[in-house]
Amino acid sequence: MAGPTVGGMTEQGVRWTAEQVLALAPDAASRKAGGRLGVAGPWSGTGCSDAGAVWGLCKGSGSTPYRTVVDVTGPAYTCSCPSRKFPCKHALGLLLLWAADAAAVPAGASAPDWAEQWLESRGARAEARKRKDDAGPADPEAARRRAAARSARVTAGAEELEQRLADLVRGGLAAAEQAGYGLWEETARRMVDAQAPGLAGRVRELGALPGSGPGWPVRLLEESALTHLLDRAWLGVDRLPEPLAATVRTRVGLPSSAEGPAVRDRWLVLAQYDTSDGKLTTRRTWLHGRDTGRTALLLSFGVAGRAPEPTLAVGVVVDAELLRHPGAGQLRAELGERFAAPVPGDAPPPGGTVGDALTAYGLALRDDPWLDSWPVTLRDVVPVPAAEGWQLADADGGAALPVTGSAPARPGLWRLAAVSGGAPVTVFGECGHRGFTPLAAWSPDAPGTVPLT
Amino acid sequence: MTTTTWEDLVTSALLGTDRRPLPLPAGADAAGPGGGGVVDAPVALLDAAAVQTVRRRAGLLPAPAAPLPRPAPRDERPPLPEAAARRLVQLLADRPSASGGGRRGAAPDLTELLPQWLAAAQAYGYRVPASALPALLDAARARTDLRPQALALGGPRALWLATFNPEWKFALRGASGGAALPAPDDAEGVRRLWEEGLFAERVALLAAVRAHDPAVALDLLASTWATERAEDRLMFLDSLRTGLSADDEEFLERALPDRSRNVRSTAAELLSALPGSAFAARMAARAASCVGLDHTGRQVTITVEAPHECDAEMQRDGVVPQPPSGRGQRSWWLGQLVEAAPLGLWRERLGGRAPGEIVALPVADDWREELHAAWCRAAVRQRDAAWSRALLGPASAPPASGPGASSSAALLSTLPHEERAEWVAAFIAAHGLSEAFQLLGVCAVPWSGALGRAVVDALDIAREAGSYPWSFSGVMGLAERCLDPREANRLEVLTAASDEGEDTAPGAGGYWAEAFQRLVATLRLRAAMHAELSPPET
Missing domain, CATH: 2.40.50 (OB fold (Dihydrolipoamide Acetyltransferase, E2P))
Known part of the structure; x- marks a missing residue:
């Protein structure tokens, strides 16, 4: 793998930005520790190859320095340190140094033996995996029997859940508020036993709705009805056209595999x-x-x-x-x-108006009525502070989408407002019945994609 | 189609179909998925609700937009070089650790470098990427010492952004610049902003007008003085410190009888920095009556007769009558008088002697400490280098006989930078680092060659003496931030772990090696930071 490269791939020498490196960190502590190691001081014997390998020796508290190798095409990491974090702070520090300082991690060197060994074994493993994938499952008959058994369990689970939903509506949602979360948790466990993790996840969400603030009965009815729809769809999955049947299986929680074509x-x-x-x-x-x-x-x-x-x-x-x-x-x-x-990368995807975004979500519901949101790109929108939180408004000030208050959007929202400065920007995000969750932005004033997550 | 509305469905579901059956239209039963049989009421409700839910979601309409915000003012500064922008993100991502002190490892402390980075970037006049502004404001919120530079660098867009987030309110309070100020000679615009602007805008306006034409600025301030709030009066008065001159005397005199004690004492303090003022003359007369020479003994001696009362006139001139607990009234009054009197007074009063000779004179009745401390405060306030030199004394003199570390640091700050560095280098060479921390703080960054060498030599001596490096963590931290980055190569030899002598604290050698590694790594990092910031050559 770490051999000669495909001809004409001159872009391979492009180094990442610090943000791109820090996005690899498994947690905040690693980000910080990696940031401290992203300077020339503790490093020696550093280098990187055209094939995307970066290596170096990092002086730690012991007498032997740690050996760190990263394959940025993966990316994949190895390090001789005992950390269970992955990637470890040394790998992060090495990448930060590589990103920031071309002189500190010179290009075009050949990898030392200890790095070369790992890079080669990595290449060999990838080959082996590929061969195994091509070979297909070992015993198709046994696999079919297992699938049938699981289907039967899921069906039993779906019927039980139907009963539960009917009881809920018969007794009234108001009573559900008093019943508390325990009953839902019990039902969710039954769905896990039925090997229907998709149904279990829905049940847990239903259980959280009675405490979710004003308007909860509407939300609980909506989600109960869609869960009911999913139950009915599963119970009649044999009569559904195949693309929809596949969607139902995925929603219920059966594993699916990528079938291509590539x-x-x-x-x-x-x-x-x-x-x-x-x-x-x-x-x-x-x-x-x-x-x-x-x-x-x-x-x-x-x-x-x-x-x-x-x-x-x-x-x-x-x-x-x-x-x-x-x-x-x-x-x-x-x-x-x-x-x-x-x-x-440079330009954002082509985008549309706020109205186009809602239309796209509406159309997507035809294929999958359980969709909570749909990925869209908004062109020329302005983040606007409104009484109920932020909106994204068409630049002419007409139509707007409320920004959801969900977790990944929160710190990013300020970045979005800063990048916009009150002027139109292009925003990618998830648009759905709860509003719009901005995930990335592009401004005409600054090059590149600004991550909002 | 069913005529059952969504509201019907919600009501029925909320109360339960047993209590509130759904008003289903006739014939709807047969259409249920049960196939032939009568559909359960709950199932029928859920069927209908599912249809309605998907319909409601598919038919969502945009909301009317709230009024668009006014756009942020344009920022014409050149953007940061790419590498520097990456560095900023990295520096901002590193938050101070909860566990302070102790062993600090071999890697540089990035948060400590942020102030330096901000100052350097500001000196070049760069604009930071908009996407970094929230992190910059968050950092400034957490650390007040970063605020002035962070806000200056953040520029108009940072202030614009701060108007939307209550957590960043501090930016609107203390910031200057940002908002577009009218030209200082635009009398109409100046007057309007002065009367209608936010406090921060008005402070900035006053400074701008004062730089342009001090008399106009004083007129502006006087025009609304009586109606300003006490804390605003204090801030406005404090802003006169910049460019203080004899022309301000009249205004300051009028501020002396202010209602607020803080305003009174600030006015008095500013007046005492004007040695030619009537105020200074009054103070000189008072102080001169308390301090004199006694020629009767074998050696000429300074005698002190502290004031017996603090009369109304003294109080009007800002003398605080009530001493802090533990201090005698009369010495408290004396200190205030001497502190506010012009230092030029003493040559004439004490027999034509120069400051050095005056400081060397013995003082009768244990008044020496009190008198010298007041002179120190006066020298700092009046920025009098000759008196500061005299009061500091030679750097080689034992620290115990001097004015104490914090007074020394303040006195040093009145001297030219080269002189400060020389004095502190000599001090460290004579006495080591244990009392040097505050003194080093007033030296210009990066440290001069001689000063840097003195610090490194002293650290090396401390290592050889076998103490632990964290006894010197304050100075070590300063050295990381202030040593000239070019010293890194010379320091490399110290990063090797040394053999441990017999009287060395166990493991100290390794810790020292680690501390010096961090020092060298930090110096290299600072060199890289500055290189990234220098504009690309064209």
Whole structure:
């Protein structure tokens, strides 16, 4: 892998920005520790190759320096330090130094043996994985039987949930407020037992709604009705057209796999953000194909202390293949083969008005009525402080979308306001029935993508 | 289609279909997914609600826009070089750690470098990227010492942004500049902003007009003086410190009988910095009557007769009658009189002697300490270098006989920068670092070669003496921020762990190596920071 490069890939030498590096950090403490190591002082024997490998020796508290190697095309990391964080502070510090100071991490050197070994074994593993993927599942008959058994359990779960929802509506939502969260939690556990994590997640959300402030009965009725719709859809999934059936299976929580066909494009990384339920971190990465004009979502998961992979820095363009997951209105995809190291991107996706954004969400509901939001790009909008929070308004001051108050948007909202300065900007985000969550912005005054997450 | 409205559905669901059956239109039952049989009322309700929910979501309409904010004023400053912009993000991302003190590791402390970075960037006149402004304002909110520079660098857009976030209110309170000021000779515009502007705008306006034409500025201030709030009067008065001259005397005299004690004492303080003022003459007369020479003994001696009362006239001139607890009334009054009297008085009063000779004279009855302390305050207030030199004494003299570290630092601040560095270098060479911290704080950054060498030598001596580096963490931190980055190469030899002598504290050698590593790394980082900020050569 760390051998000669594809001809003409001169962009491979492009180094990342500090923000892009810091976005890799698994937590705030790592960001800070990495930032402190991002200076020449503790480092020696540093270098980087055209193939995207960066290496160096970092002086720690012991007598032997730590050996740190990063493959930025992954990115993938290895370090001889005992840290369980991933990437560790040494890898982050090395990348920061590489990003900030071309002289401190000179290019074009050949990797020392200890780095070369890891880079080679990495290449070999990737080959082996590819061969295994091509071989297909071991026993198709056994796999079919397992799938049938799981379907039956999910069906039992869906029927039980239907009963529960009917009881709820028969007795009245007002009574549900008094019943508290315990009953919902019990139902959610039953759905986990039924191997329907999608239903379990919905039930937990239903349980949180009675305490969610004014207007909760409306929200509880809406979500109960959509859960009911999902139950009914699952119970009749055999009679649904295949794309919709695939969507229903995904919503219920059955695993799906990317089936392709592979779409090669230059994918601009629009946004990346993590949400965590304490045990599991979910990372969402939005991509936009420069040539195909398609938008895709990469979903990945990491257990505590580990950043989910892949890590793609916001604002770069990756020449790669994507494989789509099946299902109507589904944007999820897997990253396939990459053909070059990321290069900085420039222009935002083409966008529309506030009205266009709501229309796009409405149309997307035709394919997947359970969608909470839809990715859209707003052109020439101004962030406006209003009585109820912020809005994004068309530059002519006519129509506006409320900005959601959800977690990933909050610190980014100030960055969005700062970048705009009261003037029109282009904003990418998720538009849905709760409002608009801004995720990235572009200003005519400043080059590049400003991440808002 | 059903005629059941969404509100019907919500009401029925809220109360329960048992109590409040859904008013379903006839025939709707048969359409249910149950196929033939009668559909349960709850299921029918959920069916209808699902249809309505998706319909409501698909048909969402935009909201009317609130009034658009006025755009931020244009900022014509050149953008930061790219590498410097990255550095700023990195510096702002590093928040001070909760665990203060203790062992600090070998890596530089980025937060401590932020003030320096801001000052350097401001000196070049750059504009920071808009996306970095929220982090910059947050940093300034957490650390008041960063505020003036952070706000100056943030410029008009930072102030614009701060108007929307209550957490950044501080920016609107203390900031100058930013808002567009009228030209100082635009009498109409000046008058209007003075009468209608926010406090911060008015402070900035006053400074601008004062720089242009001090007399006009005083007229402006006098025109509304009586109606200003006490804390505003204090701030306006304090702003006269810049460019203070004899022309301000009349205004300050009128401020002496102010209602607010803080305003009174500030007016008195400013007047005492004008040695030619009538106020100074009054104070000189009072002070001269308390201090004299006694030629009767073998050696000429200064005698002190502290005032017996603090009369109304003295109080009008800002003398505070009530001493802080633990101090005698008369010595308290004496201190205030001597402090406010012009130092030029003493040559004539004490037999034509120069400051050095006066300071060397013995003082009768244990008044020496009180008298010298008051002279120190006077020398600092009147920026009198000759008196400061005399009161500081030679740097090699034992610190115990001098005016004390904080007074020494204040006295040093009246001397030219080269002289300060020389004096402090000599002080450290003679007495080591234990009392040097405050003195180093008034020296210009980066430290001069001689001063830097003195500090490094003293640190090296401390290491060889076997003490732990954290006994010197204050000076070490200063050295990281203030040593000339060019010293880094010379310091490299000290980063190796040295052999431990017998009387060395256990492990100290390793800690010292670590401390020097951090010092060298920080110096390199500072060199890189400054290189990134220098404009690209064209």
